[in-house]
Amino acid sequence: xxxxxxxxxxxxxxxxxxxxxxxAADPDGKRAYVGYEPSGVLHLGHxxxxxxxxxxxxxxxxxxxxxxxxxxxxxxxxxxxxxxATAEQMQAQFVAYGLDPEQTEFRYGSxxxxxxxxxxxxxxxxxxxxLNRAQRAMAEIKGDxxxxxxxxxxxxxxxxxxxxxxxxxxVGGMDQRKVHMLAREGLRSLEYDVRPAIHxxxxxxxxTGDGKMSSSAGLTISMEDSREDLEEKVNAxxxxxxxxxxxxxxxxxxxxxxxxxxxRFETVRIDRPEEYGGDLVYDSFEALAADLESGELxxxxxxxxxxxxxxELIAPGRERLQELxx
Numbered sequence: 001x002x003x004x005x006x007x008x009x010x011x012x013x014x015x016x017x018x019x020x021x022x023x024a025a026d027p028d029g030k031r032a033y034v035g036y037e038p039s040g041v042l043h044l045g046h047x048x049x050x051x052x053x054x055x056x057x058x059x060x061x062x063x064x065x066x067x068x069x070x071x072x073x074x075x076x077x078x079x080x081x082x083x084x085a086t087a088e089q090m091q092a093q094f095v096a097y098g099l100d101p102e103q104t105e106f107r108y109g110s111x112x113x114x115x116x117x118x119x120x121x122x123x124x125x126x127x128x129x130x131l132n133r134a135q136r137a138m139a140e141i142k143g144d145x146x147x148x149x150x151x152x153x154x155x156x157x158x159x160x161x162x163x164x165x166x167x168x169x170x171v172g173g174m175d176q177r178k179v180h181m182l183a184r185e186g187l188r189s190l191e192y193d194v195r196p197a198i199h200x201x202x203x204x205x206x207x208t209g210d211g212k213m214s215s216s217a218g219l220t221i222s223m224e225d226s227r228e229d230l231e232e233k234v235n236a237x238x239x240x241x242x243x244x245x246x247x248x249x250x251x252x253x254x255x256x257x258x259x260x261x262x263x264r265f266e267t268v269r270i271d272r273p274e275e276y277g278g279d280l281v282y283d284s285f286e287a288l289a290a291d292l293e294s295g296e297l298x299x300x301x302x303x304x305x306x307x308x309x310x311x312e313l314i315a316p317g318r319e320r321l322q323e324l325x326x
Contacts, residue, residue, distance in 0.1 A: 003027055003059050010259050011052070012174050012201045015181070019196035023168060028060040032169035035066035035109075035161060037075060038087035042097065042317060043222040044213065044260065045173070046090075048200050050097055051263045052171055057103045064165050065094060070109040071157065074150035080110065089324055093223055096316040098264070112164050113157060121163075121190060125156040128189045129182070137182040159183035163192045170197040201259060204250035209238040213252070221310065223317040230314075234307040239299040243289045253302055254292065258285045261309045270297070270305035280305075 001009070004024040014020050023030060034049045042050075053063045067087035069080060077083055091106050112118055135147055137155040158179050162170050170180055180197040187194050203213040206220065213220055219233055239253040261268055262285045270280045280297060282288045291297035 006055050006059050007198065009055055010200065010263060011198050013177065013199040015177075015184070015197045015199070019194075020169070020198070023196060024059070027056075030061045030168040031064055031166060032056045032061050032171055033064035033066055033161070033165055033167050034171045035068045035071070035158065036090065037068050037072040037077065038083050038090055039072075039077075040086045040089055041222045041224050041321065042090060042093045043220050044203060044256070045220075047097060047313075048203065048259055049171055049173060050094060050099060051260065052198060052200055053104075054098055054100075055263065056169070056171070057100050061169070062103050062105065063099065064105045064107060064167065065091070065099070066107050066109060066161060066165065067091065068109045068161075070113045071154060074154055084108065084110075089321065092320050092324060093317040096320040097223075097313070107165065109157075109161070113161075118160060118164055121160050122153065122156050124190060125159060125186050126153075129156060129186065133182065137178040155179045155182055156186065159186040162195055163187060163190075167195055170195055172197065172199060174199045174202050201255070203255055203259070204238075204252045206233065206237045206252045209240075209245055209249040209252055221314075223314050223321055225314070225318070227307075227311045227315075230311050231304075231307045234303045234310070235300075237303060239303060241295065241299055242293055253299070253306055254285075254289055256306055256310065257288060257302075260313065261306065264313060265309060268305065268309060270301055271308075272301055276301075 004021055007020060007024055007027075008014055032053070034053060036046060057063055067090060069083045069087060072078070072083045073080060087108065095101050095104070131152065134152040134155055138147070138151050159182060162183055170183070172180065177199050180199070184194050205211045205213055219236065221230060221233055225233065234253070237253050239251060243251055243254050245251060257268070266283070268282045268288065272279055280291070288297065292299070292302055
């Protein structure tokens with residue numbers, strides 16, 4: 001796989017492809033980031049972007065993980081002391097999950113976002129950005145929550161983070177797209193360089209395949225889950241014998257294979273009794289999806305294999321979390 005293909009693997013969108021190709025031509029030492037509000041326990045949404053960060057490190061890039069304590073404070077997530085304690089747990093989980101500590105720089109927003117120059121740039125962006133534009137940028141992230149003034153400041157800060165962290169690439173889910181597009185406009189207005197962005201998919205609701213998976217509602221999988229929890233949740237997942245359910249539904253079991261399992265395992269083994277055809281081994285997502293469509297792979301066996309591989313991925317983080325809480 002060439003560097004550009006590795007950078008874009010499982011991406012929903014690249015803004016812009018030309019800019020990213022230039023970056024892929026010489027990726028060594030270039031800096032990419034994702035920002036996360038400290039929330040304590042990593043879930044599959046965090047880990048999807050973490051998988052992309054691991055791809056970038058494999059390509060030779062350095063990764064910056066912004067533990068966005070000021071953003072979390074603006075969202076009413078606690079005092080700075082409480083938020084930073086939570087962020088320390090997240091940092092340990094990211095390393096346990098597979099981020100290379102030699103290629104990863106963890107930063108707190110409060111290290112630079114309260115400095116005079118940064119604050120003055122926030123004010124300069126506020127002058128150049130309409131209220132509607134800032135609200136639209138946050139709409140995908142905040143959902144139906146009541147918008148406060150702090151929520152309007154939030155995307156302006158994300159714009160400046162890209163400059164002040166000295167980045168070459170921004171990474172985020174598709175719910176960050178409008179923020180990154182605002183950033184392209186805002187950085188230009190301040191005569192800063194514009195950087196490309198990679199957007200990862202939004203996972204479908206695990207139980208229904210409708211809408212998106214959410215850590216605040218419905219069924220989700222996190223590093224707190226035991227092997228038994230994982231099996232119970234995956235067994236309850238929506239998994240029709242097709243990759244393309246009717247309507248706007250997705251097959252979340254196949255999504256998790258595509259975006260979480262195959263990027264981290266060279267081969268995927270699904271154990272089955274001999275009476276049901278014996279074990280299956282796949283070296284590509286397409287082969288597994290085709291077998292589900294044909295009936296060679298039963299949804300129950302697909303779920304069993306998924307639970308096993310997800311458990312292997314999150315077990316180191318689960319153990320580290322338990323150590324921190326002991």
